[in-house]
Amino acid sequence: xxxxxxxxxxxxxxxxxxxxxxxxxxxxxxxxxxxxxxxxxxxxxxxxxxxxxxxxxxxxxxxxxxxxxxxxxxxxxxxxxxxxxxxxxxxxxxxxxxxxxxxxxxxxxxxxxxxxxxxxxxxxxxxxxxxxxxxxxxxxxxxxxxxxxxxxxxxxxxxxxxxxxxxxxxxx
Amino acid sequence: xxxxxxxxxxxxxxxxxxxxxxxxxxxxxxxxxxxxxxxxxxxxxxxxxxxxxxxxxxxxxxxxxxxxxxxxxxxxxxxxxxxxxxxxxxxxxxxxxxxxxxxxxxxxxxxxxxxxxxxxxxxxxxxxxxxxxxxxxxxxxxxxxxxxxxxxxxxxxxxxxxxxxxxxxxxxxxxxxxxxxxxxxxxxxxxxxxxxxxxxxxxxxxxxxxxxxxxxxxxxxxxxxxxxxxxxxxxxxxxxxxxxxxxxxxxxxxxxxxxxxxxxxxxxxxxxxxxxxxxxxxxxxxxxxxxxxxxxxxxxxxxxxxxxxxxxxxxxxxxxxxxxxxxxxxxxxxxxxxxxxxxxxxxxxxxxxxxxxxxxxxxxxxxxxxxxxxxxxxxxxxxxxxxxxxxxxxxxxxxxxxxxxxxxxxxxxxxxxxxxxxxxxxxxxxxxxxxxxxxxxxxxxxxxxxxxxxxxxxxxxxxxxxxxxxxxxxxxxxxxxxxxxxxxxxxxxxxxxxxxxxxxxxxxxxxxxxxxxxxxxxxxxxxxxxxxxxxxxxxxxxxxxxxxxxxxxxxxxxxxxxxxxxxxxxxxxxxxxxxxxxxxxxxxxxxxxxxxxxxxxxxxxxxxxxxxxxxxxxxxxxxxxxxxxxxxxxxxxxxxxxxxxxxxxxxx
Numbered sequence: 001x002x003x004x005x006x007x008x009x010x011x012x013x014x015x016x017x018x019x020x021x022x023x024x025x026x027x028x029x030x031x032x033x034x035x036x037x038x039x040x041x042x043x044x045x046x047x048x049x050x051x052x053x054x055x056x057x058x059x060x061x062x063x064x065x066x067x068x069x070x071x072x073x074x075x076x077x078x079x080x081x082x083x084x085x086x087x088x089x090x091x092x093x094x095x096x097x098x099x100x101x102x103x104x105x106x107x108x109x110x111x112x113x114x115x116x117x118x119x120x121x122x123x124x125x126x127x128x129x130x131x132x133x134x135x136x137x138x139x140x141x142x143x144x145x146x147x148x149x150x151x152x153x154x155x156x157x158x159x160x161x162x163x164x165x166x167x168x169x170x171x172x
Numbered sequence: 173x174x175x176x177x178x179x180x181x182x183x184x185x186x187x188x189x190x191x192x193x194x195x196x197x198x199x200x201x202x203x204x205x206x207x208x209x210x211x212x213x214x215x216x217x218x219x220x221x222x223x224x225x226x227x228x229x230x231x232x233x234x235x236x237x238x239x240x241x242x243x244x245x246x247x248x249x250x251x252x253x254x255x256x257x258x259x260x261x262x263x264x265x266x267x268x269x270x271x272x273x274x275x276x277x278x279x280x281x282x283x284x285x286x287x288x289x290x291x292x293x294x295x296x297x298x299x300x301x302x303x304x305x306x307x308x309x310x311x312x313x314x315x316x317x318x319x320x321x322x323x324x325x326x327x328x329x330x331x332x333x334x335x336x337x338x339x340x341x342x343x344x345x346x347x348x349x350x351x352x353x354x355x356x357x358x359x360x361x362x363x364x365x366x367x368x369x370x371x372x373x374x375x376x377x378x379x380x381x382x383x384x385x386x387x388x389x390x391x392x393x394x395x396x397x398x399x400x401x402x403x404x405x406x407x408x409x410x411x412x413x414x415x416x417x418x419x420x421x422x423x424x425x426x427x428x429x430x431x432x433x434x435x436x437x438x439x440x441x442x443x444x445x446x447x448x449x450x451x452x453x454x455x456x457x458x459x460x461x462x463x464x465x466x467x468x469x470x471x472x473x474x475x476x477x478x479x480x481x482x483x484x485x486x487x488x489x490x491x492x493x494x495x496x497x498x499x500x501x502x503x504x505x506x507x508x509x510x511x512x513x514x515x516x517x518x519x520x521x522x523x524x525x526x527x528x529x530x531x532x533x534x535x536x537x538x539x540x541x542x543x544x545x546x547x548x549x550x551x552x553x554x555x556x557x558x559x560x561x562x563x564x565x566x567x568x569x570x571x572x573x574x575x576x577x578x579x580x581x582x583x584x585x586x587x588x589x590x591x592x593x594x595x596x597x598x599x600x601x602x603x604x605x606x607x608x609x610x611x612x613x614x615x616x617x618x619x620x621x622x623x624x625x626x627x628x629x630x631x632x633x634x635x636x637x638x639x640x641x642x643x644x645x646x647x648x649x650x651x652x653x654x655x656x657x658x659x660x661x662x663x664x665x666x667x668x669x670x671x672x673x674x675x676x677x678x679x680x681x682x683x684x685x686x687x688x689x690x691x692x693x694x695x696x697x698x699x700x701x702x703x704x705x706x707x708x709x710x711x712x713x714x715x716x717x718x719x720x721x722x723x724x725x726x727x728x729x730x731x732x733x734x735x736x737x738x739x740x741x742x743x744x745x746x747x748x749x750x751x752x753x754x755x756x757x758x759x760x761x762x763x764x765x766x767x768x769x770x771x772x773x774x775x776x777x778x779x780x781x782x783x784x785x786x787x788x789x790x791x792x793x794x795x796x797x798x799x800x801x802x803x804x805x806x807x808x809x810x811x812x813x814x815x816x817x818x819x820x821x822x823x824x
Contacts, residue, residue: 020511021510021511021529023448023489023491023509023510023511023528023529024511025511025512026491026492026493026494026508026509026511027491027492029494030453030492030494051511053511060513061511061512061513064496064513064514064515064674065493065494065495065496065514066494066495066496067453067494067495068494082415082664082667082668083415083416084415084416084572084573084613084650084652084661084664085415085416085572085573085578085650087656087660087661087664088573088574088652088653088655088656088660088661089574089602090798090799092660092663092754093797093798093799093800094798096796096797096798097777097796097798097799097800099796100777100778100796100798101777120671121454122413122415122454122495122497123414123415123416123417123418123454124223124418124421124454124455125223125224125416125417125418125421125570125572126223126224126227126228126259126418127259127416127572127573127578128224128228128259128260128262128572128578128579129227129228130572130578132227144227146227146228149799149800149803150798150799150800150803151775151800151801151803151804152803153800154775154777154798154800155775157777
C-alpha cells in the first residue's frame with residue numbers, strides 16, 4: 001500500500017464508493033482520470049489497493065483501453081475524427097496537416113511545450129459536419145469543429161500552438 | 173429467483189390490482205402534464221438537444237432564445253426535444269402553439285432567433301417561411317406535414333420505435349408514460365402473465381437481434397430462462413463502435429425509457445434481477461440521459477425493489493466503456509464489465525451459460541430491447557405488418573457520406589436502397605454539386621464495400637446483401653461518391669481493425685498489421701503484382717481467429733478485390749484517376765499570376781514553397797499532400813498524375 005500523501009488521500013476519496021468484483025473498475029479509472037487529468041503510477045497503486053488487485057493488473061487492464069492516459073494531457077487536445085464520412089472528404093490530409101503544423105510525427109504525441117496534442121477520435125454520428133475534429137481542454141469543454149478543410153485546420157493548429165484560446169481562433 | 177411465475181403463485185390475489193392501480197396513478201399524473209405539453213397555455217419553443225444538434229450549436233441558440241425571451245418579457249416557454257431525423261438541417265427548433273399546432277424549423281442561426289420569437293407570438297408561417305421543414309402536429313392548412321418531407325418518404329406513415337422523437341422531452345418520465353411506456357410492464361406484472369408468454373410473443377413477432385447477427389430474440393431469451401442457477405444477468409450492448417452508425421445513440425438520447433422498459437421486461441421474462449448497459453465513452457450525452465432516466469424510474473418504483481408495488485426486483489446500471497471497439501463483441505463486453513481487459517474469448521460456453529461474473533447472461537443490442545415493449549403493447553401480428561418474410565418490423569438506420577441530407581430514418585425491412593439514396597437527396601460532392609455513386613459501405617469496419625451497380629438490387633434485408641459477400645450490419649450505411657478511391661476506405665478500415673484487435677490471436681493482430689502495410693504501400697505508389705495473392709493469404713489466415721473481429725476483419729479488402737478489381741489493378745500499376753492516393757500524384761502550379769499563391773505559400777505546414785511571387789515552385793519531396801495549398805488557391809495549383817511507376821514488375 002502506498003504511503004498516504006495529500007494526493008493519495010484525494011484519489012482515495014474519489015474512488016471510495018467503488019467495490020472489487022462489482023464491475024466498478026472502469027468507472028473508478030474514469031473518475032480518477034476525470035479529476036486528475038491522467039492515471040499516474042500513484043493513482044494506479046491506490047486503485048489497485050481499493051480493488052484488491054496488483055498494480056500491474058490494473059495497469060494491464062487500463063492500458064487495454066484507448067481512453068486512459070498515463071501521462072499528463074496537453075493543455076489542448078485535438079481529437080481527429082477517423083470515420084468514413086470524414087475520410088471521403090480529405091480527413092487524412094487534415095490529420096497530416098495538423099501533425100505537420102505541430103511538428104508531431106504521429107497521432108498520440110504532444111508538442112514539447114505541452115500546449116497541444118493530437119489523438120484519434122471515433123465517429124459519434126455527427127457526420128453532417130464531416131470532416132470534423134473535437135477540440136478539448138481538460139474539464140472545461142469539448143468543442144466539435146466541423147466542415148473543415150486542410151487550410152482551416154492549419155490556421156486552427158497554428159493558433160492553438162501559439163497559445164490562443166479556441167474561441168478567439170474561431171471568431172477571429 | 174424472482175420471476176413472473178413465482179409472483180403468480182406466491183402472492184395475494186389483490187397484488188395484481190394494486191399494481192394496476194399504481195400504474196394508473198402514474199398515467200393519470202403523466203397525462204395531466206403531457207396534455208399541457210401538447211397544448212401549452214402559451215406558445216413554446218422546443219430546442220433540439222441531442223448530440224448532433226449540440227454539435228451544430230443548439231446550446232447557443234437556446235441561450236440566445238432564453239435571454240431574448242427574458243429581455244422582451246414575451247410569454248413564451250422554452251423546452252427540449254430530440255432532433256427529428258434530418259441532421260443536415262440541425263440545429264432545429266419546433267414551436268408548439270396552444271391549439272396544438274407544432275412546426276419544425278431549421279437550420280436556425282443566432283441571427284434568426286428574434287424572428288423565431290416573433291413567429292411564436294404571431295402564429296405559424298408569419299416570419300420564418302424559409303426555415304420551415306414541416307408540420308409535426310395540428311392543422312394549419314398551408315404547411316406540409318413533416319411526414320410528407322422527401323427525406324422521410326421511405327418511412328412508414330407512422331413511426332414506431334421513434335414515434336415520440338421530436339415530440340416528447342426525452343428527460344421526462346411523465347412524457348414517456350403518457351405515450352405508453354411501462355404499459356406492457358404493468359400488464360405483465362398486473363395480470364401475472366407467465367414469463368414464457370412474453371418470450372413466445374417475441375418469437376411470434378419475428379423479432380431478431382439488431383446488432384447485426386439477427387438471431388431470434390425470443391429464442392435467445394429462452395436459453396437464459398432455461399439456464400442453471402437463480403442469478404441471471406441481462407446486458408445491453410450499447411458499445412456502438414461502427415463508424416457511420418449512430419442508431420443506438422438516437423434511441424438512448426431520444427427514447428431512454430423504451431430501453432429501460434425493454435431490459436426490465438427481459439429481466440422479468442428470464443428471471444434476472446440485474447441489468448447492465450455497456451455504453452461507449454464517445455456518447456457522453458447518452459450516458460447522462462440514461463443515468464437520469466434510470467434514476468427517474470427508480471424514484472417512481474419502475475426499477476429497483478418492489479416494482480409497481482409488487483415483490484419483483486430489477487436493478488439497472490450503466491457501465492461506461494473506455495474506447496475499445498472489440499468490447500462490442502459480446503464476450504469482450506462481458507469481460508470488460510468484470511474489471512478486466514475487454515478481450516473476447518472462445519465460444520462455447522455461450523453467455524447464456526457463462527456470462528457476467530461467470531453467471532448466465534443475455535446480451536442484446538439497444539434497439540432489440542427497446543423494440544420489446546412496443547411489441548407487447550400492440551401485438552405480434554401488428555409488428556409483422558411491416559418488413560419482409562424473413563425480417564419483420566422496422567429498424568433505425570443512419571445514413572452519411574457524400575449525400576445531400578445526412579440523418580437517420582426508421583425503415584421497414586425490405587426498403588430498396590436506391591429509394592433511400594433518393595430520399596437523402598442523392599450523391600453530392602463537397603462543393604454541393606450532384607455526383608455519381610461510387611461505393612456503398614454497410615456494417616462498419618467488419619462489414620462490406622459494395623459497388624455502385626449493386627444499389628438497384630439491394631433492399632434492407634440480410635438475404636439481399638449476401639450474394640455480394642456483404643452484410644447489412646447494425647444500421648449504419650455510408651454512400652460514397654466518385655472522387656474517392658476505394659483504397660482510401662480500405663486504408664481506413666484496415667487501420668481501424670488493426671488498431672482495435674485485442675491482440676489475443678496472432679492471426680488477427682499479425683494478419684491485420686500485414687494487411688495494413690500492404691494497403692499503405694499500394695497507396696504510396698509501390699504496389700506489387702503479388703499483393704493480391706498475399707492479401708488473399710492474409711484473408712484465409714484470418715479465418716482462423718477466435719472471434720468475429722478477426723474473422724470479419726479482411727472483409728472490406730476482399731470486397732475491393734471482388735467488386736473494385738479494375739480500380740485495384742490500376743492502383744497497383746500506379747494509376748489513380750481520382751488523384752486521392754498520396755503516392756500517385758504531385759502538385760503543379762498552373763498559374764503563376766494568381767495572387768492567392770502567396771497565401772498558399774504561407775499556409776504550407778512544411779514550408780515547401782520555394783521562390784517568390786511570380787516564380788513559385790513546390791518541393792514535392794517534403795510535401796505531406798494535405799491539400800491545404802489547393803484549398804487556398806484552387807485555380808493556381810492542381811494535382812497531376814505521376815507517370816506510371818516503372819517499379820511494377822509483372823510476375824513471370
